[in-house]
Amino acid sequence: MILGIIPNITKTDILKTIEVIVEELQKYNLGFFICDSMLKKKNEFSEKLNNCSFLPLKELINKSDIIISIGGDGTMLNTAYEVRNDNKPIIGVNLGKLGFLAEFDVESFKNFIPDIISKNYTIENRIALIGNVNNKEELYAINDIVIDKGSWAKMIEITIKIDDDYVSTFSADGIIIATPTGSTGYSLSTGGPIITPKSNVITLSPIAPHTLTMRPLVISSNQKITIIAQSQFGKIHISCDGQRSNIYDSPSYIFVEKSKKDIQLAHSNNTSYFEILRNKLFWGLDIRKFKNHQ
Known part of the structure; x- marks a missing residue:
């Protein structure tokens, strides 16, 4: 299985995040490519990234089995647009604010890697x-x-x-x-x-x-x-x-x-859409409990 990593290079912690993810993927001997947009930050690379393979966006999408979008919901939407004709599932790692589409943070994504290997995840088709x-x-x-x-x-x-x-x-x-x-x-x-x-x-x-x-x-x-x-x-x-x-x-x-072609999003089997709604929209949160702390 080959993973294609598409990062949002404008994010402040993107280099550190990519290093953490790359190190984790290497522990599991997973193959991966990184989008060559990352080369714009090559002067800041550590040794870990210097040894990685970088490909142009279209070639990366073509050679990867799963696409990893790293940034936020906006990055996820842009990634989905680029992948729209390729029928490849997308996993979102959130470095932004809300994260409805980008389901994982860095730590939860690290924990999700064994599920990627064992294919213990759900592919959800989203209309466009x-x-x-x-x-x-x-x-x-x-x-x-x-x-x-x-x-x-x-x-x-x-x-x-x-x-x-x-x-x-x-x-x-x-x-x-x-x-x-x-x-x-x-x-x-x-x-x-x-x-x-x-x-x-x-x-x-x-x-x-x-x-x-x-x-x-x-x-x-x-x-x-x-x-x-x-x-x-x-x-x-x-x-x-x-x-x-x-x-x-x-x-x-x-x-x-x-559109006749859906977008494919890969989700953890341990998280439901309604759980995401509760967490992101604070459903069920009684604000009266916080008044005494103001």
């Missing part, structure tokens, strides 16, 4: 979104596609169609089209529902709509979405996973549907 703008520019997202007003101070007009059936036209700051994976991201902050990853649905959550009756809408992932976005400013902002953003002329016609 594909689409286009004006039948030209391609869109792809694991979390969400966000259509908004951009730098324009006023609201934009949004028309929604589902499978060519007209749904509504309303004014808002924008709309979020989210997968179950993305339901705990931006969509959640706008009042959207939390959707379990095994659900085959897509959520449409308006951003600050001008009418209080315009609420989040959950549809089947087999349905196709058409959004017509218009702005008096003449421009529409569209971003995928908060990482790939562009400005388009108004009106813009955005077409979105479920």
Whole structure:
């Protein structure tokens, strides 16, 4: 089994983290490659890293059986985007803040290595979104596609169609089209529902709509979405996973549907999705218990 390590080299402790993980993998005689983006820090390498094999991203993905993403949820989303056509499972090591997608910290990942070797883990398929703008520019997202007003101070007009059936036209700051994976991201902050990853649905959550009756809408992932976005400013902002953003002329016609290829995430059998929710969102935590400590 070969592991491919994709690090976020902007993280403060990334060198130390890679050294710890490399040392642990070598204890188990596991083969691995490190993305050659790490070579930008070569002057800071210890002897442990100087003896490692570094490959360009695409070659690393092609030659690896499992991809290890080291950074945070943003790094995980970027890794998933790079792996989208290769059908390789991804494991996330979190050095960031929240860590919904990047399940492990460094210590728990070290403990997980024997499970990798014995294949004692679960592969979870997560749906992704594909689409286009004006039948030209391609869109792809694991979390969400966000259509908004951009730098324009006023609201934009949004028309929604589902499978060519007209749904509504309303004014808002924008709309979020989210997968179950993305339901705990931006969509959640706008009042959207939390959707379990095994659900085959897509959520449409308006951003600050001008009418209080315009609420989040959950549809089947087999349905196709058409959004017509218009702005008096003449421009529409569209971003995928908060990482790939562009400005388009108004009106813009955005077409979105479920990708035929899922993203594969490898999870520990000792942790459930609901345990992650409890830990990350502090469900069941009685804040009254902490008042006496203030």
